[in-house]
Amino acid sequence: MVKLLQFLLSADKSVDVCVFNITSSDLADMLIDLRSRKIKVRVVTDATELTGTQVPKLLNNGVPVRSELNCGNLMHHKFAVVDNEMVATGSFNWTQQAIIGNCENIMITNHKLSVDKYQCEFERLWKKFEPLVLQQSDV
Numbered sequence: 001m002v003k004l005l006q007f008l009l010s011a012d013k014s015v016d017v018c019v020f021n022i023t024s025s026d027l028a029d030m031l032i033d034l035r036s037r038k039i040k041v042r043v044v045t046d047a048t049e050l051t052g053t054q055v056p057k058l059l060n061n062g063v064p065v066r067s068e069l070n071c072g073n074l075m076h077h078k079f080a081v082v083d084n085e086m087v088a089t090g091s092f093n094w095t096q097q098a099i100i101g102n103c104e105n106i107m108i109t110n111h112k113l114s115v116d117k118y119q120c121e122f123e124r125l126w127k128k129f130e131p132l133v134l135q136q137s138d139v
Helices: 002-009 026-037 053-061 096-100 112-128
Strands: 015-018 040-045 063-066 078-082 084-091 106-109
Touching: 002 026, 002 053, 002 106, 015 112, 026 040, 026 053, 040 053, 040 112, 053 063, 053 112, 078 106, 078 112, 084 112
Parallel strands: 015 040, 040 063
Antiparallel strands: 015 078, 078 084, 084 106
């Protein structure tokens, strides 16, 4: 978790996050903090269930979040790209359970071909998916 937070903090321009679920308040707070420092932050997630997630908090704090609505398939990626120069990827879910209990892994690399592939996938999903909008029931 510390390495992931340090990775996110290294951003100068942008952070693109593509994860199945975000329940970790620490990671959500980090994204909100980055946005407040004028870092471009975008999140793609699976929106089959927003209850108990940090998505409403992100939206309330101006972080754009997109998801494929009304789809039977899961968006199950787990990666983040910083400044289009580094990528963090692995089994690590951005959840409290992953932090405190699961056996998870995460790899951070600046390998250009790898970063480019992940950034391309993020951009593809960002264009394909719909922006999430807070409903009164989500607040």
